[in-house]
Amino acid sequence: MSTTHNAAKAAPMFFLRAPEPFLNRQRLTDCCGTMSTYSDDALCCKKCWAEVDFGQGDGGEFLAADDTTRLNGEPGDARSQRAGTTEGRPVVWVG
Numbered sequence: 001m002s003t004t005h006n007a008a009k010a011a012p013m014f015f016l017r018a019p020e021p022f023l024n025r026q027r028l029t030d031c032c033g034t035m036s037t038y039s040d041d042a043l044c045c046k047k048c049w050a051e052v053d054f055g056q057g058d059g060g061e062f063l064a065a066d067d068t069t070r071l072n073g074e075p076g077d078a079r080s081q082r083a084g085t086t087e088g089r090p091v092v093w094v095g
């Protein structure tokens with residue numbers, strides 16, 4: 001039996017390593033690992049201007065201590081809404 005490891009889909013996830021508790025472990029854009037901003041109504045990467053999903057670089061998603069990502073809460077806050085997981089994807093720290 002082989003485990004399902006799809007290397008083609010294992011794109012890294014970027015997170016901000018910042019001294020400020022509220023900013024630390026914030027998710028960054030998948031494409032460039034940087035912040036995003038709104039251009040018209042779309043959330044766009046500030047570096048390549050590709051449209052990104054909410055939570056990437058907009059300060060809304062954080063990496064919790066159990067390697068899940070959570071929305072609308074401080075990092076590691078078990079009460080905040082679970083958004084996803086880093087399982088199978090390399091984590092890259094920025095900053």
Ligand SMILES: [Zn+2]
Nearest residue numbers: 031032045048
């Ligand atoms: Zn980008």
